[in-house]
Amino acid sequence: MAALALRALRGRLLRAAPGRAGRGLGTARDFPSLEEKPQFPGASAEFADRLEFIQPNVISGIPVYRVMDRQGHIVSPSEDPQLPKELVLKLYKTMTLLNTMDRILYESQRQGRISFYMTNYGEEGTHVGSAAALDDTDLVFGQYREAGVLMYRGYPLDLFMAQCYGNASDPGRGRQMPVHYGCRERHFVTISSPLATQIPQAVGAAYAIKRADASRAVICYFGEGAASEGDAHAGFNFAATLECPIVFFCRNNGYAISTPTSEQYRGDGIAARGPGYGLMSIRVDGNDVFAVYNATKEARRRAVAENQPFLIEAMTYRIGHHSTSDDSSAYRSVDEVNYWDKQDHPISRLRHYMQGRGWWDEEQEKGWRKSSRKKVMEAFEQAERKPKPNPQHLFSDVYREMPPNLRRQRAALERHLQHYGEHYPMELYENRRRRSRSAHPNTTSTS
Amino acid sequence: MAAAGALRLLVPRGRLLPPRRGLRLSAPAAIQVTVRDALNQALDEELERDERVFLLGEEVAQYDGAYKISRGLWKKYGDKRIIDTPISEMGFTGIAVGAAMAGLRPVCEFMTFNFSMQAIDQVINSAAKTCYMSAGTIPVPIVFRGPNGASAGVAAQHSQCFAAWYGHCPGLKVVSPWSSEDAKGLLKASIRDDNPVVMLENELLYGVPFEMSEQAQSKDFVVPIGKAKIEREGTHVTLVAHSRPVGHCLEAASILAKEGVECEVINLRTIRPMDIETVEASVAKTNHLVTVEGGWPQFGVGSEICARIMEGPAFNYLDAPAVRVTGADVPMPYAKILEDNCIPQVKDIIFAVKKTLNI
Structure with missing residues (x-):
């Protein structure tokens, strides 16, 4: 550590040098008040003459900003974003459609139709409230639970x-686990499994946007667990120093x-870390879609106007299991889950408001529940019927251009299929037809 | 990090340079250029050519880079294009990957590749796989570069070759220059490439001058990625190497020539995709193969070459088993005499050649 400190000092000295020829370091002109204030380059504060450690809870109890109470009443009229009816209906319909899609895809995983799924139960307010507050061209880096x-x-x-089924219509060509969506046209970066890697990447993208002077923002979603990764530290620090x-x-x-969370951290959540990095920070009620909307809208506006990073900690509750690989009954009570599902749910809160x-x-x-379920079921049935991606895609996109070894492998596969294709279920794949004789007596042969 | 910090303090600037090697004369317009200056030229030209290109890393800006590769570039291009970062490999590599995803073309300098281990998830799981996993919608054009391989007197954590590590991974391209022309041409090609490229430079070569042809001095000069170069033609045995050992092979070849043994020396230049065809053609001619590298033997670059020769048409042309000359299979010792003997030396290459030729 001493080595690092020395190195940092050397860096400081060098940095002071360019463009200041003739101004010696340590002269009275550089340090006008040697007695009154500490002159250390790493902090600006007063001297203290009493030995006292700072309490970790010095910034504890960061309040939770809300607009609506649990019954959907506006608490303070001045905070009501006064969203028009059509927009509120869009928020509600998106939240409920997501909920319906989750139920059907979760069940389809349980039935073995897809390999994996992650529901968004209980967190719909954080997704929709923040998305509505952004410009449609703002770049989104998600973690995985931001459908x-x-x-x-x-x-x-x-x-x-299509993505969850990995069928031929999946723009990702079936290369990822379910819920790893991505869409360039909608400025949503493809989800990547390793936790928290999106945080420094989002900062890098924000830096690129700042350079292009594009009047856009980046939003980076992550959980309170991911915030324990070193990437989160690096991302926060870089966002502040690069002013993104x-x-x-x-x-x-x-x-x-x-x-x-009681085992995840000992400080006051994630928002409390913001000041340490020099981030503007706020904690909001994530089950209050208007509170999320207001906070994101203002953070987004100022982030773009002032080129500075903002941190929003949205308090919410994961009502579903972590994923289909998890059974949360092993570590939390049904009563706890029921409380959030029945008493403090973002969807019911917004419904109360609308009513x-x-x-x-x-x-x-009733009508919307029925019609949205029908829409989801139709899409679901169509996805199940779609063929799988063409096997030729095995070789594409490893590099921007296909290198010779992969071209050779692809040609070898093609030759193999020409000779032995009849032994494979080619009719399951995009743009493939079974060749002449069928190996399966129950399959009607075509061509 | 303590060890990493210690090395950063050392920052050897020219103190470890090996003696200048004898080089063949070429066209009269050729000039002598060090590898350091060649890399600096390449960066300068590409920064000038493409506004999207930028350099980031620790101490690359005001301090001109720990090894002075970026000398003068911050003064010329400013804070927007040459960026000093806090000490966090994981952090600035993630920043670079994200910037590439968003359309820039970052050159990410690792002060040495030893420190890239702290960022390997970003390099492998994010940079190398995102193009594939996004079905081609998110290319990641990025260059990871910095000194690689054995240095001198800095012990196990700062003296190792990562060619095999990165060469293992599809989605990455990996280049490893030896001469100044290699360094300039490969760096320029890497920056222009639409894929993530790992460029493994060698600290001990930075201060070594090489001839640079008139053609290589041009701003349009690039060395194609994936093509090896025959540095010396020969008929009795094929020597394949990358980075600093290429020079050792040429030295061994000139010593052996006096004994009547003509070595063909292939400078691999690119580790992935590997130009095995050039090696095969040479083996078909010489019927003998020796690979030379600074890295460890197991799953190394030499292992891969031997396996590919076994599997391909050149196997039937071999008159004797191929021999690998590699770094010793131990963490690099600090003691100088042990260190010297852990890295392939000219005598080791000569020994291997004589063994395979049975002379």
């Missing part, structure tokens, strides 16, 4: 399903798979 953001931007059910237009959006949903305004009633709710 609602993409859905809000109009990503069609067919493509969600980025909104860090932490979904603090209480659990990192099975690890509760209070006379914009929604039981009948509309």
Whole structure:
């Protein structure tokens, strides 16, 4: 460590030098008040003459900003974003459609139709509230539980399903596990599994946007667990020092798979870390879609206007299991889950609000539930019927251009299939027809 | 990190340079250029050519780079294009990957490749795989570069070759220059490439001058990635090497020539994709093969060459088993005499050649 410190000092000395010829270091002109204030380059503060350690809870109890109470009443009229009815209906319909899609795809995994799934139950408010507050061209780096953001931007059910099924319509060509969506046209960077790697990447992208002076922002989603990764530290620090237009959006949903927040950190959540990095920070009620909207809108506006990073910690609760590989009954009670599902759910809160305004009633709710379920089921059935991607895609995109060894392998596969294709279920693949004789007596042969 | 910090303090600037080697004369317009200056030229030309190109890393800007590769570039291009970063390989590699995803063309300098281990998830899981996993919609044009391989007197954690590590991974291209022309041409080609490229330079070569042809002095000069170069033609045995050992092979070849043994020396230049055809053609001619590298033997570059020769048409042309000359299979010792004997030397190459030729 001493070596590092020395090195840092040397860096400081060198940095002071360029363009200051003739101004010696340590002269009275550089340090006008040697007595009164500490002159260390790494901090600006007063001297203290009493031995005292700072309490870790010195910034504890960061309040949770909200606009609506749990019954959907506006708490303070001045904070009401006054969103028009059509927009509120869009928020609600996106949240509920996401919920319906989750239920059907979760079940399809349980039935063995897809390999894996992650539901968004209980966190719909964080997705939709933040997505609505962004410009559609703002770049999104998600973690993996942000399907609602993409859905809000109009990503069609067919493509969600295509990705989960890895069928021929999947723009990702079936190369990723389910829920790893990506869409260039909607400025949603393809989800990558390793945790928290998106955080420094998002900062790098924000730096690129700043350089292009594009009046765009980057939003980077992550969980409170991912915030323990070193990448999060690096990302926060770089965003501050590079002065990037980025909104860090932490979904603090209480659990990192099975690890509760009480074992994840000892400080006051994630928002409390912001000041240490020089980030503007806020904590919001993530189940209050208007609070999420207001905070994201203002953070986004200032991030772009002032080229500085913002940190939003949205408090919420992961009602579903972490993924289909998890059974959360092993580490939390049914009562706990039920509380959030029945008493403090972002969808029911917004429904209460809409009903209070006379914009929604039981009948509309029933009708929408039925029609949205039908839409999802149609997309689901279509996705299941679609062929798998063409086997030729085995070789593409490893490099931007196909190198000779892969071209040779592809040609070898083609030759092999020409001779022995009849022994493979070629009819399951895109643009492939079974050649002449069928090896399976029950399959009608074509061509 | 403590060890890494210690090395950063050392920052050897020219103190470890090996003696100048005798080089063949070429066209009269050729000039002598060090590898350091060749890399600097390549960066300068590509920064000038393409506004999207930028350099980031520790101490690359105001300090001109720990090894002075970026000398003068910060003054010329400013904070926007030459960026000093805090000490976090994982952090600035992630920044570079994200910037590449968003359309820039970063050159990410590792002060040495030893420190790239702290960022390997970003290099392998993000840079190398994202193009594939996004079905080609998110290319990651990026160059990871810095000194690689055995240095001198800096012990096990700072003296190792990463050619096999990175060469293992599809999605990456890996280049390893020897001469100044290699360094300039490969760096320029890497920056222009749309894929992530790992460029493994060698600290001990930075201060070594090589002849640079008139053609190589041009701003349009690039060395194609994936093509090896025959540095010396011969008929009795094929020597294949990359980076600093190429020079050792040429020395061994001139000594052996006095004994009547003509070595063909192939400078691999690129580790992945590997130009095995050039090696095959040479083996078909010489019927003998010796590989030379600074890295460890197991799963090394030499292992790969031997396996590919076994599997291909050149195997039937071999008159004797191929021999690998590699770094010793131990963490690099600090003691100088042990260190010297852990790295392939000219005498080891001569021994291997005589063994395979049975003379």
